[in-house]
Amino acid sequence: MLSTGLYLNLVLNGLSMGMLYFLLCSGFSLVFGFLRVLNFAHGSLIMWGAYLGVFLAATLSSFSGGIVLTAITIGVFAVSIEYFLIRRLYGNELFQLLLTFGLIFILDQIIKLIWGPAVTPIQPPRYLQGSLMIFGEPFTIYRLFIIAMGTIICLSIYLVFNKTKLGLIIRAGIESREMVRALGIDINRIFTLVCGIGGVLAGIAGFVLGYFSGLSPEMGINQIINILVIVVIGGLGSFTGTAVAAIIVGLTESFVGFYMPEFAVVGIFIVMFVVLSIKPSGLFGEV
Amino acid sequence: MEASAYMKRHWPWIVVLSFLISLPFFSSEYVMVVAMQIFIWGVFAISYDLLIGYSGIVSFGHAVFFGTGAYTSALLMLKADLSFWASLPVIIIVCGLLGLMIGLLTLRFSDIYFTMITLAIGQFFYFIVIKTYKFSGGDDGLHGLPMILPEKIHLYFLALAFLLLIYLFSRRLIGSPLGATLVAMRENEFRAKMIGYNILTYKLIVLVISGIMAGLAGAMDAAILRSVFPGFMHADTTLNVILMTIIGGMGSLIGPVLGAALVTVGQQYLSSYFESWLLIFGVVFVLIVLFLPKGIVGVRSVLALKAPVGGDSSRSEAKSGVPPR
Amino acid sequence: MNILEMHDVHTHVMAFHILEGVNLAVRQGRLSILLGRNGAGKTTTMKTIMGLHPCTSGKILFKDMPIQHMHDFQIPRLGISLVPEERYVFSNLTVDENLRLAVRKGKRVRQDRMEYILDIFPPMKRLFKKKGKDLSGGEKQMVAVARALVNGDELLIIDEPTKGLAPIMVESLRVALARIKRSATILLVEQNFDFSTSIGDDYFIMENGKIVRTGNVEELRSNSAIQSRYLGV
Numbered sequence: 001m002l003s004t005g006l007y008l009n010l011v012l013n014g015l016s017m018g019m020l021y022f023l024l025c026s027g028f029s030l031v032f033g034f035l036r037v038l039n040f041a042h043g044s045l046i047m048w049g050a051y052l053g054v055f056l057a058a059t060l061s062s063f064s065g066g067i068v069l070t071a072i073t074i075g076v077f078a079v080s081i082e083y084f085l086i087r088r089l090y091g092n093e094l095f096q097l098l099l100t101f102g103l104i105f106i107l108d109q110i111i112k113l114i115w116g117p118a119v120t121p122i123q124p125p126r127y128l129q130g131s132l133m134i135f136g137e138p139f140t141i142y143r144l145f146i147i148a149m150g151t152i153i154c155l156s157i158y159l160v161f162n163k164t165k166l167g168l169i170i171r172a173g174i175e176s177r178e179m180v181r182a183l184g185i186d187i188n189r190i191f192t193l194v195c196g197i198g199g200v201l202a203g204i205a206g207f208v209l210g211y212f213s214g215l216s217p218e219m220g221i222n223q224i225i226n227i228l229v230i231v232v233i234g235g236l237g238s239f240t241g242t243a244v245a246a247i248i249v250g251l252t253e254s255f256v257g258f259y260m261p262e263f264a265v266v267g268i269f270i271v272m273f274v275v276l277s278i279k280p281s282g283l284f285g286e287v
Numbered sequence: 288m289e290a291s292a293y294m295k296r297h298w299p300w301i302v303v304l305s306f307l308i309s310l311p312f313f314s315s316e317y318v319m320v321v322a323m324q325i326f327i328w329g330v331f332a333i334s335y336d337l338l339i340g341y342s343g344i345v346s347f348g349h350a351v352f353f354g355t356g357a358y359t360s361a362l363l364m365l366k367a368d369l370s371f372w373a374s375l376p377v378i379i380i381v382c383g384l385l386g387l388m389i390g391l392l393t394l395r396f397s398d399i400y401f402t403m404i405t406l407a408i409g410q411f412f413y414f415i416v417i418k419t420y421k422f423s424g425g426d427d428g429l430h431g432l433p434m435i436l437p438e439k440i441h442l443y444f445l446a447l448a449f450l451l452l453i454y455l456f457s458r459r460l461i462g463s464p465l466g467a468t469l470v471a472m473r474e475n476e477f478r479a480k481m482i483g484y485n486i487l488t489y490k491l492i493v494l495v496i497s498g499i500m501a502g503l504a505g506a507m508d509a510a511i512l513r514s515v516f517p518g519f520m521h522a523d524t525t526l527n528v529i530l531m532t533i534i535g536g537m538g539s540l541i542g543p544v545l546g547a548a549l550v551t552v553g554q555q556y557l558s559s560y561f562e563s564w565l566l567i568f569g570v571v572f573v574l575i576v577l578f579l580p581k582g583i584v585g586v587r588s589v590l591a592l593k594a595p596v597g598g599d600s601s602r603s604e605a606k607s608g609v610p611p612r
Numbered sequence: 613m614n615i616l617e618m619h620d621v622h623t624h625v626m627a628f629h630i631l632e633g634v635n636l637a638v639r640q641g642r643l644s645i646l647l648g649r650n651g652a653g654k655t656t657t658m659k660t661i662m663g664l665h666p667c668t669s670g671k672i673l674f675k676d677m678p679i680q681h682m683h684d685f686q687i688p689r690l691g692i693s694l695v696p697e698e699r700y701v702f703s704n705l706t707v708d709e710n711l712r713l714a715v716r717k718g719k720r721v722r723q724d725r726m727e728y729i730l731d732i733f734p735p736m737k738r739l740f741k742k743k744g745k746d747l748s749g750g751e752k753q754m755v756a757v758a759r760a761l762v763n764g765d766e767l768l769i770i771d772e773p774t775k776g777l778a779p780i781m782v783e784s785l786r787v788a789l790a791r792i793k794r795s796a797t798i799l800l801v802e803q804n805f806d807f808s809t810s811i812g813d814d815y816f817i818m819e820n821g822k823i824v825r826t827g828n829v830e831e832l833r834s835n836s837a838i839q840s841r842y843l844g845v
Contacts, residue, residue: 036399038399038402038403051593085573085577087454088577089576089577093398093399094343094345094398095400095576095580097345097399098529098533099573099576099577100573100577101526101529102533102569102570102572102573102576103569103573104526105526105530105565105566105568105569105572106566106569106573109563109565109566109569110563110566113561113566135602193402221522221523225406225407225410225522227404228406228407229407231403232400232403232404232407236399236400236403248532262418263418264420265414266414266415266418269407269410269411269414272407273411276404280399281396282396
């Protein structure tokens with residue numbers, strides 16, 4: 001029914017969507033798994049990554065320079081939020097949640113003030129435009145770029161997690177912060193660092209997203225909803241779960257988008273309901 | 288209690304009530320309309336406070352009830368030719384069942400998980416609404432609902448009565464044994480479970496009640512605006528009610544109404560002066576979360592407490608957040 | 613000399629006054645046992661020393677240095693290791709990673725320390741690649757103690773190590789602790805009277821948040837009056 005070429009194209013497409021979702025979710029999942037802070041403002045940080053990124057890339061006339069600077073800026077920004085705001089509410093999960101929720105208003109509104117309410121499509125740099133013929137079907141180069149980016153980030157996270165002492169601390173801290181402290185490790189500083197990494201990932205994700213789907217002040221809210229659904233599907237507290245869920249959702253959207261375009265938007269929820277009815281705690285969840 | 292003693296004790300209420308009752312007679316229609324919005328959102332916020340303030344249930348999909356109530360009412364009035372009053376029992380049943388269904392699906396999950404799932408479910412309903420044009424009018428919503436009462440001023444008093452009714456009912460609820468159980472659950476769910484309370488049942492009950500209240504508020508809103516929009520179901524609506532409840536002061540029942548008033552007024556009036564009144568509210572919200580957890584109504588108790596409570600929070604404990612054993 | 617001293621230490625946990633003036637002195641090179649009925653305050657004492665609970669008043673001295681106001685993560689760096697009652701061996705980390713996490717100086721466990729640990733706990737050789745969640749209770753306890761040995765700390769605080777262990781594991785633990793005490797000072801909290809008195813040198817009996825009696829374990833073993841009065845044995 002489907003030609004092999006088209007089928008593979010859809011798979012590749014789904015993979016690129018999945019990778020994009022992975023990028024968007026990674027920072028959130030990391031911060032949540034380690035700090036147990038549900039950062040509702042993560043979507044807004046992503047949006048800032050997009051707007052700021054496009055601005056910086058234009059100012060510096062450099063796409064790669066833009067991505068690096070944006071990543072650093074949003075990382076620093078996330079650190080400040082943790083240090084000045086979230087830390088004051090240590091121990092009170094509800095209020096931390098509400099705080100990040102309140103930040104959405106502030107961050108989103110500032111963007112609207114500075115850049116206005118319009119939706120702006122953005123063109124990626126010349127060398128990332130256009131498409132290649134893969135499996136007999138055109139495939140945009142930017143999507144390949146997304147897959148590459150996603151893979152790089154995924155590998156980096158994997159390496160840090162499993163091969164470095166920092167990763168060791170993070171993995172242990174997810175289980176028991178108290179014991180990590182009892183080993184003489186100042187876990188508060190690691191918290192801040194992880195928040196920073198979360199911000200860096202948000203910045204990168206936003207940057208990549210901006211050139212892909214354009215800039216819109218609704219981005220923040222839209223993305224955080226996607227992120228929450230994917231993290232729920234993957235299972236709370238499981239970074240691997242998030243990654244796997246992101247790919248699954250991407251693939252689902254790709255195929256649903258082909259057969260029933262009107263329902264592409266709902267695809268993500270369908271996956272969620274299906275997964276939750278089979279395994280209520282998510283794919284890799286341990287609730 | 289004797290009448291004069293009663294009046295002495297409750298004089299602020301009497302003043303406010305008198306003011307509200309006489310409002311339509313000395314102000315413009317615009318003010319009346321804004322006031323009606325405040326009453327309706329006040330009910331919505333009270334329903335949310337029952338969850339977050341009293342039961343410790345943090346739902347981010349509460350708009351689903353508001354929207355369902357509104358759409359149900361609108362559809363019954365438009366397509367089934369039912370009067371508003373006849374549709375009320377249907378709304379109660381529909382929202383009650385919805386609350387039951389959602390509760391059974393989601394309440395078993397731990398707090399944060401629950402919060403996330405409710406947000407997802409809420410948005411899911413939103414998408415269903417905008418995708419089913421034939422049924423719900425899609426992006427445009429439904430319009431042209433008949434006037435349910437001959438004059439706007441009647442609507443005003445209906446909305447006011449609605450708010451008072453819900454408020455008094457909620458007060459009664461909180462004061463009842465059920466209310467005490469809910470607070471016990473919120474304070475220490477583990478301990479409550481150990482004493483033998485079936486947490487799930489109680490949470491389910493309060494969710495259903497809250498859902499019905501929110502649904503009625505939605506129906507009211509639809510009746511007054513004579514329209515329904517998909518926005519009623521959107522996360523933005525939930526965000527708004529959370530904003531109101533927290534700014535006003537959660538866990539106080541009157542705080543959320545106050546919050547509703549502040550946010551609604553802000554929306555209507557400040558938006559002509561400040562381009563981003565929402566930004567200001569966002570900042571206020573964050574400040575309240577950080578420094579004034581009891582919200583505006585808690586200001587008095589914060590001012591009364593000069594010294595921080597508790598004697599021995601050394602840096603280590605505060606920083607490590609280790610639960611003592 | 614006294615490696616650890618507590619002077620009139622009071623600790624409040626939430627509203628409760630748990631430690632009501634604890635006075636004790638742990639002599640270096642000895643194995644001191646902290647005894648007492650449930651709820652006497654033994655675990656709270658451990659946690660206060662480690663900084664997990666702030667003490668409301670009093671002094672705690674480690675090698676004559678006051679530590680009562682230090683952050684909890686700073687105290688292990690002084691050379692004090694805790695083996696907590698719950699063990700807290702990280703489930704998703706391998707045994708090897710659990711040990712490496714505890715290393716304070718450098719990337720891996722020092723060769724000589726590793727040899728020492730394997731000498732005390734030969735079964736560990738097989739366990740390195742096993743994840744924490746795949747360990748038995750006895751293996752977890754072993755790893756928890758081994759972890760405390762990684763840095764060559766001078767003071768080990770061990771909380772109820774025999775809890776939930778099969779008798780054969782209890783015996784091998786006893787042997788291990790007897791050897792460890794030759795090169796480190798141990799403060800042991802333990803309900804198992806026979807276990808603790810067979811390796812202990814000094815004892816402290818705790819009751820209602822205070823040390824009510826202290827002395828030589830030899831004396832305690834033969835004195836059934838003290839035993840029944842304080843320990844219900």
